[in-house]
Amino acid sequence: xxxxxxxxxxxxxxxxxxxxxxxxxxxxxxxxxxxxxxxxxxxxxxxxxxxxxxxxxxxxxxxxxxxxxxxxxxxxxxxxxxxxxxxxxxxxxxxxxxxxxxxxxxxxxxxxxxxxxxxxxxxxxxxxxxxxxxxxxxxxxxxxxxxxxxxxxxxxxxxxxxxxxxxxxxxxxxxxxxxxxxxxxxxxxxxxxxxxxxxxxxxxxxxxxxxxxxxxxxxxxxxxxxxxxxxxxxxxxxxxxxxxxxxxxxxxxxxxxxxxxxxxxxxxxxxxxxxxxxxxxxxxxxxxxxxxxxxxxxxxxxxxxxxxxxxxxxxxxxx
Amino acid sequence: xxxxxxxxxxxxxxxxxxxxxxxxxxxxxxxxxxxxxxxxxxxxxxxxxxxxxxxxxxxxxxxxxxxxxxxxxxxxxxxxxxxxxxxxxxxxxxxxxxxxxxxxxxxxxxxxxxxxxxxxxxxxxxxxxxxxxxxxxxxxxxxxxxxxxxxxxxxxxxxxxxxxxxxxxxxxxxxxxxxxxxxxxxxxxxxxxxxxxxxxxxxxxxxxxxxxxxxxxxxxxxxxxxxxxxxxxxxxxxxxxxxxxxxxxxxxxxxxxxxxxxxxxxxxxxxxxxxxxxxxxxxxxxxxxxxxxxxxxxxxxxxxxxxxxxxxxxxxxxx
Numbered sequence: 012x013x014x015x016x017x018x019x020x021x022x023x024x025x026x027x028x029x030x031x032x033x034x035x036x037x038x039x040x041x042x043x044x045x046x047x048x049x050x051x052x053x054x055x056x057x058x059x060x061x062x063x064x065x066x067x068x069x070x071x072x073x074x075x076x077x078x079x080x081x082x083x084x085x086x087x088x089x090x091x092x093x094x095x096x097x098x099x100x101x102x103x104x105x106x107x108x109x110x111x112x113x114x115x116x117x118x119x120x121x122x123x124x125x126x127x128x129x130x131x132x133x134x135x136x137x138x139x140x141x142x143x144x145x146x147x148x149x150x151x152x153x154x155x156x157x158x159x160x161x162x163x164x165x166x167x168x169x170x171x172x173x174x175x176x177x178x179x180x181x182x183x184x185x186x187x188x189x190x191x192x193x194x195x196x197x198x199x200x201x202x203x204x205x206x207x208x209x210x211x212x213x214x215x216x217x218x219x220x221x222x223x224x225x226x227x228x229x230x231x232x233x234x235x236x237x238x239x240x241x242x243x244x245x246x247x248x249x250x251x252x253x254x255x256x257x258x259x260x261x262x263x264x265x266x267x268x269x270x271x272x273x274x275x276x277x278x279x280x281x282x283x284x285x286x287x288x289x290x291x292x293x294x295x296x297x298x299x300x301x302x303x304x305x306x307x308x309x310x311x312x313x314x315x316x317x318x319x320x321x322x323x324x325x326x327x328x329x330x
Numbered sequence: 331x332x333x334x335x336x337x338x339x340x341x342x343x344x345x346x347x348x349x350x351x352x353x354x355x356x357x358x359x360x361x362x363x364x365x366x367x368x369x370x371x372x373x374x375x376x377x378x379x380x381x382x383x384x385x386x387x388x389x390x391x392x393x394x395x396x397x398x399x400x401x402x403x404x405x406x407x408x409x410x411x412x413x414x415x416x417x418x419x420x421x422x423x424x425x426x427x428x429x430x431x432x433x434x435x436x437x438x439x440x441x442x443x444x445x446x447x448x449x450x451x452x453x454x455x456x457x458x459x460x461x462x463x464x465x466x467x468x469x470x471x472x473x474x475x476x477x478x479x480x481x482x483x484x485x486x487x488x489x490x491x492x493x494x495x496x497x498x499x500x501x502x503x504x505x506x507x508x509x510x511x512x513x514x515x516x517x518x519x520x521x522x523x524x525x526x527x528x529x530x531x532x533x534x535x536x537x538x539x540x541x542x543x544x545x546x547x548x549x550x551x552x553x554x555x556x557x558x559x560x561x562x563x564x565x566x567x568x569x570x571x572x573x574x575x576x577x578x579x580x581x582x583x584x585x586x587x588x589x590x591x592x593x594x595x596x597x598x599x600x601x602x603x604x605x606x607x608x609x610x611x612x613x614x615x616x617x618x619x620x621x622x623x624x625x626x627x628x629x630x631x632x633x634x635x636x637x638x639x640x641x642x643x644x645x646x647x648x649x
Contacts, residue, residue, distance in 0.1 A: 026575075047634055048634045050632035052630070065384065263352055272623050275623045275627050278626075279626070279636050279640065282634055282637035283637050283640060286637065286647075287602075287603070287641075287647075288599075288603075290647060291602065299552055300595075304598070305591075307594040307597075307598075308587070308591055310589045313366045314365070314597045315365055317598050318601035321602060322602060322606075326645055327645075327646065327647065328605075
């Protein structure tokens, strides 16, 4: 059945592709089987990460970028990471509706993924979904996140080009978040640039980049700052050109190889931590766990000693 | 030296306490040693998580809560999780300055922690820092996060009482984030309640809670909604009372035991994943890793097979 789905996907069947993404997302064993089989068909797509604080207008911007990419005949995949939860389910995907006008276009494949689930689970699911879209034949894959948490950062920084979208006039907290993402950005976008404070934001970003001059010079790429008003297409074509310029830079400098090496390393880490969690839960007796935890809560044993016992018992690891 | 620091901390020495937190944060081996030694002195502090989207005014709110707690003579600890990065360092802690007026008060201990570093590292560092503050003698420990990423959620949900702070009139993205935190909140705060849209936000939250009626009835606690304007103290005493009410509920219903069991389990998980990462990196040859990764990038081997090889080689685990 997986064989069959893969064959259909490789022939361009969208439903089979959607089904395969669902499988890699939800079923660890099937993910393993699928990735092993499609892997030789991957490595052709270019991955663009779009991130930034809540409310920066990322979805609208992405919608317009898809439009430009389609004009050039590119096959486009989109993975939108949603900070939803099992509690509210899919009810909050309204934001993505802006992109839905592309959903009837056979050259665009949009997929939402929730951040629910275990640590590392999202990173793994996203990289597997990227592989499916890559094998399907996407030329470009956009990964969109609300870039705040470490996991979202971990996901986005495996992209080839990382676009950080911000808006004028955000508060302290947002500044801090932006800063956390600063070092992973290849391109900055000040969206809603018609709003008050756009010049100040530009000035501030520019100054931050000046402070890091040595760093950019060493790397050979100073992140450009693009001002946009996504709703009116202002700046979108410029952003598109800058993305392509960054791609050429990566390819010419050989840095693309470094990025892909990093991505592979991150992927292995995610697979390993998922596997270890699975092994431990399989090899551990519920009752034993309750007893250990009871001792910790009762202050009879400290958590480090309990962890050591579990490691020795389940994996034979002596600490 | 650690023995000495612990002794001084137990006698109320702040510098020794600060030093111990730095050690548990940065040195895995010392964290282990310290936690084992102080563990019998912990378990007395009550942990309050404060979370919510960027710009909700959490720091100001917390500043006022500290003020009220101090009036009642409580010894207060604060761990503020900052979404900063090694790149920008501490330069963005400006937001915390609001709390700094308490920093000369010997009954308040404020500590910032960065989300930099590996997955799970933050959760472990935070729970160890909580233990140090607990052993030091804090009655209350506030943990503040910008609650968006999974790690921040994981940190906050180990608190005894979780306060979710929101503000009127946020966009779609923020709504989604709020939703992701909805299920872990014990108390909702609508801060900046003098702003337009406060009533609509109240109505919306209330409706969401109505939809989950069965859930709250089963649990015996319907999260109250407090309206506040932290800058003017409006609603702060009410929030303080509601926090204490929730605490009494947990203690009376025995739910506090369930929360602490959960916290201990999360802690063991964090310790285990940290230890595994350490073991793997110790037992793996740099060159072997490069070779494996090169094969993945070159599509000669898929990442799952590479992960299996590493697991077998470093931990003797057959997949």
